[in-house]
Amino acid sequence: MQTSLFRRFISILGAKITTLLLGLFITPILVRLLGSSLYGDYAFILSILGITMILANAGIFDGARKYIAEDREDSNWVEHVFGFYLRVAAQLAALAAFLFILFSWFGLSDRFFNSNFSIYFYLLAALIISRQAYSVARGGLMGLGFEDQSEPLSILKKVLFGIFGLSFAYIGYDVAGILLGHILASLITSLLAFMILFRHLNTRYVFTRVPAKFPKKSLLSFNFFSIILIFMTSSLYHVDILLLRPITGSEATGYYRAALVVAEFLWFVPNAIQMFLLHSSSELWSKNKISEITNIVSKVTRYNLLLVLLFSVGLAALANDFVTVYFGPDFSPTVRPLLLLLPGTLGFALARPIFAVGQGKGELRILILATGAAAVMNLCLNLLLIPLYGISGAAVATSISYGSMVVFHVIAARKIGFDPVSDLRLSKIVFVALTSSIVIFGISSIISSSYLSLSIVPPIGFIVYIILTVKFGVLSSEEIDDFAQRLPNPIDEHFRRFVVVLQNH
Template sequence: MDRSTLSAFVSVIGAKAVILLVGILSTPILVRLFTQTQYGDFAFVFSLFSLLMIVVSSGVGDGVRKFLAEDADVDHWEQHVVGFFFQMALLFSLVGAALLVLGGYFLSGRFFKPIFQTYFIVLGILVVAAQFNNFSRRVLMGFGLERISEPLGVLDRALLWIIGLTLVYFGFGVTGLLTGFILSGTVVSVLGIVAVRDRISLWALFTPTPSGFPKREFMTYNVLNVALILLLTSLYHVDILMLQPIGGSGTLGVYKGALKIAEFLWFVPMAIQSVLLHSTSELWSKDATEEITQMATRTTRFVFLTTALLALGLGALADIVVPLYLGESYTPAVVPLLILLPGALGFALARPILAIGQGNGAMKPLLLATGTAAVINLGLNALLIPRYRMIGAAVATSVGYGSMFVFHAITARHIGFDALADIRPVALFVTVTVSGAAIFGLNAALSQPYLRLLVVPPAGFAVFTALTILTGAIDERELAPIFDRLPVSLSS
C-alpha cells in the first residue's frame, strides 16, 4: 500500500476495531434480553431488509465512491456526481420503503405472524434512514475523508446499540432494536451531509444533472453492481431465509449465533475492502496494473495470515467461547461454527480481490464468479437444510463461502491483475500448520477452561507472529510502511 492508501486503511481498521468491540460487548446482552425465538425473528426480518438494501443502496454507495475517486476532465465533476447519486438514493429509498410497508400489510397474517406487520412498517422507515446514513459516509470516503467517515460509523454503531438495547430492555423487543437503527442512522446522516459541505454545495444535491454527463455509464455500473452485491449477499442470507420455515425461529437463533461468531473473521478483510474500491479506481484510471497486482498479492497474503490466526483460535476455543459469549443455551452452535470457519476464511480472502475488480469496473466477470458461488450455495442449502437443518446450512454455506476465493482469484487474472503473484504458499503452509499444531496442542494440554482462554490466545499469537517472520510469509520491507507510522520509540 502507498502512504495515502495505508492512511485510509489505518482510519478504517481503527474504526472497525471499535465497532467490532462494541458489537462483541453488545451481542451477549442482546441474546440474553431476547428469547431465541425473538432473536430468530430479528435475524429473519433483518436478512430480508439487508437483501432489499442491496437493490436500494449498493449501487449508489459504491458508485459515488468509485466515480468521485476518478479523475475526469469535466467542469464541476464532483458536484454532479454527488447530486446524481443523491437523487438516485432518494428515489430508490422511497420505492424500497413503500414495498416493505405494502408487503407487510398484505403478507402478515397470511405467511407471517401478525407482529411482522409492525416489523415491516418499521423496516420501511429504516430503509430511508439507512440509505442516507450509507450515502453520506460513502461520499466522504470518495473524497478521501476516511478520518471523518469512519468515526461517524463508530458513532452510528454506538448509538444503535445504546438506544436499541435500552428499548429492548424496556420491553419493545425487535421493534425497539430496529428503532435504534433508525435513530442512529438519522443522526449520522445529518452529520455526514454537514461534513461534506466544505467540498460541495448542498444545492448540488437537488440540481438536475446536465446533458452530456455520463449518466448511462453511472446507471450501467449501478445496475451491474446491484446484481453483484445481491449475489454476494445471498451467500450469507439464503441459509437464514431457508432455515427459518423448516427449522423454526429457535433453531435459526442458534444458527445465527454461530454465524455471528464466524463473521468475526471478516474484521480485517472488510476494512481493506472498504478502502480498496476507491483507492484502486484511481490506479485503474492511470493503467497502473503492476502496482495493482503488487497491492493485491500483498493484501491477499496479509488477509490470509490474520484471518487464519483468528480461525485457529476460534476453532480451538469454540467449546468455551460459544457458551461464554452467547449463553449455555447456544452450546449447540459450536458444531456449525466449526464447519463455517474454513468457508469464512475463503470468503475473507475473496473480499479484497472483489473490491479491486469493482474498482476496475469490469462487472461482468465479477458477476459470473459471484453468481457461480451463489448458485452452488443455493443448491447445497436447498439439498441439505431439509434433511440436516442447521448442520446442513453450515456445510452448504461454508462451501459457498470458500468457492468465492477460487472463482475470484481466477477472475482477477482475466480482469488484468494477479492476486496470487507473490503468495508464497510454502511459507504460508508452514506458518499455519506449525502454529495450528502449537495452538491445538497447548489447548489440549490445559484442562481448566478459563486458563485456556488466558494462555492459548497470547501464546498462539506469539508463535504465529514469529513463524510469519521466520518463514518469510511477510518480510521486513513490507512491514516498513507500518513501522514508519509508529512513534520513533516504538518503530525502533
C-alpha cells in the same frame, strides 16, 4: 500517495476494529434479552432487510465512491455525481419503504409470518430510508478521501444503536425496540454525515440538474451490474437464514445466526480492505497503473491470508469456550455449525479484497459470473442439505460456497488483468499455521477453565505465530522495515531488534 493511502486505510480499519469490539459487547446482551427464538426472528428480519437494501441502494454506495474518487476534469464533477446519486437513492428508498408499508397494511405480514411481523415491516420501511441516507452520505465522504471523518460516524452509529436498541429491548419492546434503535442511530449519523459533506461541496450544483454531457448511462450501467453482483454476494450470507426459519424454526435459526456472527468476526480486516480498495484502485485503474495494482493486491492477499488464518486457528481451538462464555451455555448447539463454517469463511475473506479491485476497474460482468457460480451452488446445496441435516447442513452448504469464491475470483482477476496470488508464499504460510496449530490446540486442550483458556491461549498463540512468520520469511525484510517505520518511537527500535534476534537464531 502511499502514505495517504495507508492513513485512509487505517481510518477504515480502525473503525472496523472499534465497531467489532462494540459488537462483541452488544451482541451477547442482545441475545440474552431476546432469547434464541426471538433472536432467530431478528436474524430473519435482518436478512430481509439485507436483501431489500441491495435493491434499494442499487450499488449507489459503491458507485458514489468509485466515480467521485475519479474526480474528472469536468466542471463540478464531484457535485454532479453526488447530486445524481442522491436523487436516485431518495426515489428508490421511498419506493421500497412504500412497498413494505403496503405489505403490512394489507395484512400480508400476519398471513405469512405472525402478528408481531406487522410492526416489524412498518419499522423496516423507516429503517430503509434512514440507512439509505447514511449510505449515500458516507459514500460521498469516502469518495472524497475523507475516511477520517466518515468512519468515526460508523463508530458513533454502533454506539447509538447499543444505547437505544438495548434500552428499548430491556424495557420490553424486544425486536421492535431493536429495530427502532437501528432507525434512530442511522438517522442521527446520517444527519451528521450530510453536515460534514456539505462543507466540502458546492450545494448549488448538488441540487441542480446534471449537464447534458454528464455520463448518466455509464453510471447507471455500473450500478445495474453492481446490483447483480452485490445481490449474488449477499445471497451467500442470507439464503441460509431465509431457508432455515421456515424449515427448522426460530430457535434453530437463532443458533445458526449466532454461529454466523462469530464466524464473520474473521471478516473485519478483509471488509476494511475491500471497502478501501474499490475507490483507491479506481484511481489507479483510471491512471493505467496496472503493475502497481498487481503489486498492491498480491501483497494484500498474502497479508490477509496470514492474518485470517491465525484468527481461524484460534477460533477453532476456542470455539466451545468462546460460544458458552459469549452466548451462554444454552447456545452450545452453535459450536458445530461454527466449526463447519470456518474453512469457507476463510476463503470468502480472501476473495473480498480481490473482487473489490475488479469492481474498481468496472469489469463487473466477469465478477458477476464468478460470484453467480458460488451463489447458485449455495442455493442448491442449502436446499439439499438443510432438510436433511438442519443447521449443520446449512453450515456445510454455506462453507463450500464461501470457499469457492476465492477460487472463482482469482480466475476472474487474472482475466481482468492482475494476479492477486503472484506473491502468496502459500507453502510457508501453511507451515507456519500448522506448526502454530499444534501449540494453540495443545494449550487449549490442557486448560479446563473456559475463562482461563480465553485469557491465555490467544496471546501465546499470537506470539508463536508472529515468531514463526518472521523466522520462516513469510514477510520480507523490506516489508518488516516498512512496517517498523510506521510504528512510533521507541516501539519501532525494539521491534527491529526483536526481528533481528529472530532472523539470526
